Amino acid sequence: MSGGEKVKVLEETFTRLGVQVSVLDRRVRVIALPESLRKVAEEALSLGFDHLVSIEGIDWPQNNTIEVVYHAESYNDDLRSLLLEIRVRVPRDNPRLESLIDVWPNAILLERETWEMLGVVFEGNPDLRHLLLPPWWSEIPPLRKDYKVQEEGIYVDLE
Amino acid sequence: MSEPIESFGKHLKAIKTGLKYLISPNRITVYYPEEYIELPTGYRGLIRYYPEKCIQCSLCAMICPAGAMKMYRTREDKKGRPGVNYQRCIFCGFCVDICPQNALEMTKVHDVAFKQLEEMIFTPEKFSQEPVSPVVAEGAKKLKTVIDEERGLRHEPA
């Protein structure tokens, strides 16, 4: 099965699940809802995407949501040039999502990092604690837009 | 220790390799203060500023990734002239590559040492003097690196 048909098969299976599917350059993008996330993940696993590359959170303060983007990948020859991208939007003030550890085991560290950096709570993750930041970190999650980093100009005025 | 005979042979081979290099070592040490390596053309060392070519467009300060290049303005000249802060400079050469007038150029000097931190901030005047390597000033022997099939890196008097 060449790459083209593979993409078509992916497209049909995901549209049957009632999620929005679009294909970009070698990326199958799935816009899922928090409830259907687990179904999409299990479907992706059965299709061959057996591990996660990244769990990424993007903070959209304008429409008050945090978008969690999962990228799944597969090492077998026909799927390796494809990337599966699952986008889920969660409310910004109380971002909660279901942990996908039993579908993709290597999510255990990725979820910790996204929780730490953006405050998205993954229910079911047994050890959700700080990974990169120091354990006593109490300020708001740093990758949120309202965590300001001090900027610098290019001018220095002499006497 | 399975198949001891064969592993004993391998022990001897490892010791033989060690002895081979004990007898004819291929050292790559350069005795730095007495000798120094002559660097290839285009080496990205300390930067030299030519005020007469500069059109004060401040592109170099805008592109500097480390925020090392700043435009020093005075009351009379509002546009300001570039000065570099070597505490931050990462020698990436972006400023040299974006300058439309070639007013910035990278020299081959890389081993300048500073006694205080403040000395590392080059105001435009200090920035326009040619940096001098202390080792060259003392007249150390100049070597050039040669890649050689037998011994890897070798240094010959340049």
Add this chain to the structure above:
Amino acid sequence: MSTSSENGVVYSRLIAKEGDESIYELFIGPQHPSSGHMRFIVRLEGDIIVSVDPDIGYVHRTMEKLAEGREVIKAIPLLERMTIIDSHNVTLGLVLALEKLLDVEAPPRAQYLRVLLSEINRISSHLYGLGIAGIMLNHSTMFMWAFGDREVWIQLAEDLTGARLTHTYSVPGGVRRDMPQAFPERAEKAIRYMERRLKDYMEIFLDNPQVRSRYEGVGVLKKSEASRLGIVGPNLRASGVKYDARLAEGYAAYPDLEFEIPMREDGDCLARMQVRVEEIRQSMSLIRQVIKKLPQGPIFAEKYTRLLPPAIRQQVAQTGQVKFPGIFASLKLPEGDAVSRVEMGHGEIFYHVTGAGSTKPYRLRVVTPSFRNVILFRYLMPGHRFMDFPAIYGSLDYFPPEGDR
């Protein structure tokens, strides 16, 4: 939570166990001869490791947050600092993603030069890994030889780019320096020297019975586990999975060069080291091919050289050193996002750049190979002896600044 391993992964080893009084807890702390810039909370029962909890983040420089606060071009030297021993491969992913966003294409000669520097960096990254693995077994000769011979490749990179480690060689649209005249002949000599030295490495290190007994059958990662845990790089290929981002993505000039993917089946420490040595040989053959097939032509995209004044354009063609157009200081990223994967020495790096129409990227996500391999410390170690810890750590070629970003 299912602890069955039908999908290949033993879940119980994924969770760090709390110690009771029979457990001897050792902190292989950030200040330790063989821990690198990180800390391991090792729980021992007698001499057997019960669980290892890698505590990373000691060199976390918040690269993703910094990249969001700067112009796009400044993100390249910033992200290069994640792995300066493999600096071209680490920034190539970002440059490819930016080229997709800015929709600019590097000319063929630049594509070949990118492969050239990528392979030189891969060799020096593997030599770095071999050296660290050697000193972890207190085999100081392997350490000194690997780092000494790495100087040859750093010298080549210095001739090509002007900087030893942090080259910042690729920018959106092409590369910054052309290949000097004397380069091919020096590269050929370096390759011949390295081929001879690899034989010595095998005799004194990898075939040395003492090192063999420390490596064989230690830290075995099964094929299904490697794929399910998303392990990358030589650690993955040593467990029998034939995957390489250069094949999957086919970026730069790799599609029209032939190279095989060295692989092993048994997935123990020895297999990982052997895969790295063979990858050095593959990279050397790639360098030979690139030098032979290097096409003529410009090294910087026409779209940007067009903006340079004619005198500067003439000077670029003559000196072979690229000058940037003025807009490089404030490149505007369009709406949309781009993804790229590049094969580094340590494994596959992943970039996801989201632009929102300003000069600064809206979100820049990077997942480095070492971050994906961290899970191996917790997964591989239980059940081994305490003295296997440095052997496994050395064979994984883990690089803390890259893992922490």
Add this chain to the structure above:
Amino acid sequence: MRVMNIEGIITWLLKIVLSPQVFAPIVFPGLLTALMVLLIIIWAERKIAARVQMRVGPLYVTRRLGGVLQMLADGARYMFQEFIIPDSADKTPFVVAPVMALTLAIVPFAFIPSAPGFVPIKSQYSLPAVLALISTIPLSVMLMGWASNNKFAIQGAVREAFMGLAYEAVVFLSALAMGLLYGTLDLEEAVTKQWLPGLLLNPIAAFTFFVGMVMSAGKLPFDIVEGEQEIVAGPYVEYSGIIFGIGMGLAYLKLYSLTLIYSILFLSGWNPVITPLYSIYPGLAGIFLFIKSFLLMLFIVFLRAVYGRYRLDQALRAGWRVYLPLSLIAVLLSIFLRVVNIV
């Protein structure tokens, strides 16, 4: 009261100093040469490793001699460095243990003969006496590890105990094999009995004694007690200053006394005695004994540039499963040779 004139006192003193009981343990194969060998061997180890490893090694202390006094500089630095006793440590054993280890490493020189008839303490049990003294050193190292009350130090002390079990039996058995072969446990007689070097008579015992010696001195590939990469510096982790210097020099002193035993038992000791020198002063006639043991130490120290480190359980398994049976075979071989009265 007989008035002793000056020459009388001097000759009396000279007679004492030159007598075997004083000269051998203090000057020639004993303390002074041991300390001098300590300096030279550590310097030689770093220089040999440097030559193999594409670099230069110690250089700047005495530039023309290639930095030979580097170890003197290090020794002086340790001498004047203040050693810190952590308050969580058990104070008196913390300080006494390294000193005890040093004395135990030096006392064996009281039994080692350096020339025919020139031995400090003449006894037919000098071989077991020396080996017994050397085998007590691990006890003091364990005490050092235990007294410093630090997790890594305790791990190091336990490793020292394990390693002790691995090589002690092997060393004693191979020495016993040679004792059986020569029919005597006295080192001096052992040399006179060697019309052929012990190495050729009983090569198996020579091999097992050599490996046991490398294990007991903790030199690569059995550098397990001070495993920097696992337990920082083993029992010596809390030490600094001169007691750390003693700890470091201990391994080399132990190696020196063991190589002396090795060259006496297997390389026919001081045999090509230079008779003119012997007639002048017997003490120095044993110069060949020193040269043989020095070359042997250079080879053992060269191994550092070739090997990494074995795992603790591998060293134990090798000790018990490979070298112990080998040394038993060596004993049988000696018995057979003795029956055939080859000696």
